[in-house]
Amino acid sequence: MTATPTVRVRGLRRTYGDIVAVAGLDLDVGAGEVVALLGPNGAGKTTTIEILEGHRRRDAGEVSVLGHDPSRADLDWRVRVGIVAQASGDLGELTVREALSHFARYYPRPRDPEQLTELVGLTAKATARVRTLSGGQRRRLDVALGIVGRPRLLFLDEPTTGFDPQARRRFWDLIRQLAGTEGCTILLNTHYLQEAEALADRVAVIVGGRIVADATPTALVGRTAARTVVRWADGRQETDDPAALIAALTGRYGGTVPELTVSRPSLEDVYLDLIGDAS
Numbered sequence: 001m002t003a004t005p006t007v008r009v010r011g012l013r014r015t016y017g018d019i020v021a022v023a024g025l026d027l028d029v030g031a032g033e034v035v036a037l038l039g040p041n042g043a044g045k046t047t048t049i050e051i052l053e054g055h056r057r058r059d060a061g062e063v064s065v066l067g068h069d070p071s072r073a074d075l076d077w078r079v080r081v082g083i084v085a086q087a088s089g090d091l092g093e094l095t096v097r098e099a100l101s102h103f104a105r106y107y108p109r110p111r112d113p114e115q116l117t118e119l120v121g122l123t124a125k126a127t128a129r130v131r132t133l134s135g136g137q138r139r140r141l142d143v144a145l146g147i148v149g150r151p152r153l154l155f156l157d158e159p160t161t162g163f164d165p166q167a168r169r170r171f172w173d174l175i176r177q178l179a180g181t182e183g184c185t186i187l188l189n190t191h192y193l194q195e196a197e198a199l200a201d202r203v204a205v206i207v208g209g210r211i212v213a214d215a216t217p218t219a220l221v222g223r224t225a226a227r228t229v230v231r232w233a234d235g236r237q238e239t240d241d242p243a244a245l246i247a248a249l250t251g252r253y254g255g256t257v258p259e260l261t262v263s264r265p266s267l268e269d270v271y272l273d274l275i276g277d278a279s
């Protein structure tokens with residue numbers, strides 16, 4: 001992590017009447033990092049992201065995003081921040097190409113709308129009206145609109161909801177490209193554990209408006225008490241040393257172990273443990 005994080009949050013709080021949505025949250029995101037926010041419904045992820053985007057006020061806490069307080073940010077800051085919100089705006093009767101060309105004009109150094117259409121896999125729909133797109137296609141357009149201005153920092157709030165598996169993989173490639181080649185910092189809010197595992201340098205788990213874990217996916221999985229489960233035709237055993245167990249089974253069967261499967265603990269196991277402990 002660099003000396004000055006791209007996002008720095010200390011003691012963030014936000015209430016709605018009696019509901020404490022964000023309850024003293026601390027978070028750092030370094031330049032070029034991809035950080036995934038995970039948490040159950042109502043944990044405070046969207047509230048946090050929208051405060052960082054400058055779209056919601058906070059009750060307390062310090063927030064610095066690209067060196068500025070987002071609640072007082074100017075146009076110069078806005079063009080450096082890309083946003084893919086949970087709900088997308090109404091684009092009326094515009095076609096995909098028209099929508100991208102229209103929004104490209106707001107930025108000093110926009111991406112080429114044609115290349116962007118290709119990048120998000122919407123070339124076949126370039127002249128289709130936005131209202132005729134399927135849910136997943138509309139979401140891809142939202143992603144395109146979020147990156148049309150070549151942001152330095154990109155907020156993605158559940159970006160791949162409604163994507164088919166192929167579109168999701170393609171989106172992951174795009175995010176890796178943005179983070180890798182272009183050095184874009186990305187804060188991503190997702191319910192797909194596999195997505196967090198595939199993309200994130202760090203995972204921050206929010207429960208009840210607070211971060212309860214913040215580590216690399218590998219470190220989080222390593223922290224779990226869950227063990228590898230080895231199953232075969234007439235047995236099942238949990239173990240810390242699957243190789244030794246499989247060698248023993250191979251000896252016992254005098255060769256191939258029938259119906260052998262090995263399941264390692266996943267990020268999902270750890271996540272479920274964490275939110276279970278914290279709630």
Ligand SMILES: Nc1ncnc2c1ncn2[C@@H]1O[C@H](COP(=O)(O)OP(=O)(O)OP(=O)(O)O)[C@@H](O)[C@H]1O
Binds near residue numbers: 041044
């Ligand atoms: N505008 C609002 N008015 C009142 N309560 C709100 C408002 N926005 C959010 N909340 C409440 O604040 C809490 C946190 O909501 P938030 O949308 O930040 O959660 P989330 O982690 O993004 O959830 P999800 O995964 O379901 O999108 C919830 O209890 C929610 O009902």
